[in-house]
Amino acid sequence: MTSTIFSNWLCEWDKELQAKSKFILLLIDNCAAHLKNVELKNITLEFLPPNTTSFDQPLDMGIIKNLKVKYRIKLVNFILEKIEEKLFDSSATANQISGKINILQAIQFVFESWREVS
Template identity: 45%
Template sequence: MTGTDKLTPLIIGHSRNPRCFRGQRVSLPWESNKKAWLTAAIFKEWVRKIDGEMGRRRKKIVLLLDNCTAHPHNVPIDNIRLVFLPPNITSFIQPLDQGIIRNFKARNRSQMMRRVISAIDNDNIDSAQER
């Protein structure tokens, strides 16, 4: 509730091994499928990982979810309680529908572009020093 514990976001893309990441270490968990959407299988795996992490830290958490088909009710977990919001109200009360996703993507894209530009600039500086 205080915001001191934050879960690492899971990124879902189209490609299993995107060209832009070749030779680079991806700092966030990455999953892929044809439509770059969350699936029940991806969700179950992610929740089990979080459940294991919470078990190691001896914590119990509540995870609020909407009634998306990718959020199955039958995930075997011990340290997470899944609470599903009532149908047809999530767009009014869900924070992710209030602009968080858009802001997160914009900030992530901006930081990635800064890193790319910095890497290009550093490579140009290194090349110039070699001459």
Template identity: 30%
Template sequence: AVRAHLRKLKQEGKALLLLDNCPAHSPVENLFSRDGKIKVCYLPKNTTSEIQPLDQGIISVFKQNYRREMIKRMVADNNSVGTSLASLNLKEVCHLGGKAWDAISARCIE
């Protein structure tokens, strides 16, 4: 993806890919380019919210909206929390995420 982005910008040369410390990211030793033109560097722990202000704004609001949608669904199911969560499938999770995103105001995004 980095090379494609560089080609799109009609740029050559080196690139530095900065990643936060999300556990889903591969270890840095697994992320390398054969030609050495793309380097990966992880940001220091506990600095994401300072460096990425979206984590404090949009993402926080999205999480609040998503939790609200989950609670509405569980109340509508009239089942225990465990039963409601166990019955969720990927399509429903995506639908709840879409509803949570749609509830974010344009003002919050600005």
């Protein structure tokens, strides 16, 4: 997410809400992409206090963290397998090898990781 993408999306949504004469309050975190100076008519932005993610968004600390750990394990195992199979020259770094993963492989890693989350 970038600030440009977020701002464009927010402005488009604001236009849709204006057409429907609807007003909303949107609670958002303090991600750097979430700009505070966006001119909106039908959306009021309210920012969560800094450093409260673990209290306000418990999924970030539990389920999502668990998913990320399982995904990273799959990624590291993939890199180690490729090194053992000698599919890359000996000077290749882990970053270079992980950069060779395509979207389908990444989706499969996420899918498999999600199935392992209890």
